Amino acid sequence: MNESTMIRHLPTLATERLNLRPFTLADAEFVRELAGAPAIYATTQNIPHPYEEGMAEKWIATHASNFYEGRGVQLAITLKEAGRLVGAIALTARPAHKRAELGYWIGLPYWGNGYCTEAAREVIRYGFETLGLHKINAHHLSENPASGRVMEKAGMSREGIMVDHFLKDGAFRSVTAYAILNHAPL
Numbered sequence: 001m002n003e004s005t006m007i008r009h010l011p012t013l014a015t016e017r018l019n020l021r022p023f024t025l026a027d028a029e030f031v032r033e034l035a036g037a038p039a040i041y042a043t044t045q046n047i048p049h050p051y052e053e054g055m056a057e058k059w060i061a062t063h064a065s066n067f068y069e070g071r072g073v074q075l076a077i078t079l080k081e082a083g084r085l086v087g088a089i090a091l092t093a094r095p096a097h098k099r100a101e102l103g104y105w106i107g108l109p110y111w112g113n114g115y116c117t118e119a120a121r122e123v124i125r126y127g128f129e130t131l132g133l134h135k136i137n138a139h140h141l142s143e144n145p146a147s148g149r150v151m152e153k154a155g156m157s158r159e160g161i162m163v164d165h166f167l168k169d170g171a172f173r174s175v176t177a178y179a180i181l182n183h184a185p186l
């Protein structure tokens with residue numbers, strides 16, 4: 001992220017069915033409930049389990065400084081109509097390379113509605129058009145094809161597989177890498 005990005009406000013982005021907005025502390029109990037489910041832990045690399053009281057509040061409290069200090073942006077995925085929190089999506093910035101890494105989860109009750117794909121497309125657009133990124137990459141445990149499908153539907157291309165890249169719960173896991181490029185001139 002460049003200097004002009006640092007003075008921007010944490011964004012709220014709208015899609016057809018979703019608002020992607022900054023988290024507030026009022027979201028914490030829902031984050032804990034949704035992200036704390038074993039099904040979320042099973043295929044992610046950074047979400048704690050068990051998801052203890054206070055962890056969501058601590059995580060949410062990092063978001064403003066992450067954004068204003070150029071480390072990236074974390075947004076709540078909410079349903080426009082009901083206002084309900086259904087997931088989270090983030091770009092973790094590597095400013096020196098004009099690149100960011102995309103990550104996301106959707107609460108289990110909301111899987112299979114296309115919400116993650118809709119959010120990912122919008123965050124990629126924001127990353128390219130507003131943050132001026134050149135590349136957005138993402139990776140998923142190879143045993144988690146649903147996430148790979150989201151990346152494909154969001155326009156990302158498969159870059160390859162990193163074998164035994166991640167040690168989780170006593171087993172080495174392979175990881176599949178995806179990315180999308182912004183072809184705007186430097």
Ligand SMILES: CC(C)(COP(=O)(O)OP(=O)(O)OC[C@H]1O[C@@H](n2cnc3c(N)ncnc32)[C@H](O)[C@@H]1OP(=O)(O)O)[C@@H](O)C(=O)NCCC(=O)NCCS
Binds near residue numbers: 111116
């Ligand atoms: C991966 C995840 C984010 C997908 O969210 P979602 O809102 O259900 O995703 P979408 O509905 O936009 O798309 C899911 C796609 O995966 C497909 N899919 C689901 N299970 C699949 C499987 N076992 N194999 C292949 N494709 C699968 C769906 O059919 C859909 O594709 P389609 O539209 O072509 O039918 C959600 O399952 C999740 O949060 N999982 C746990 C956390 C996680 O894995 N995060 C990503 C870490 S890299």
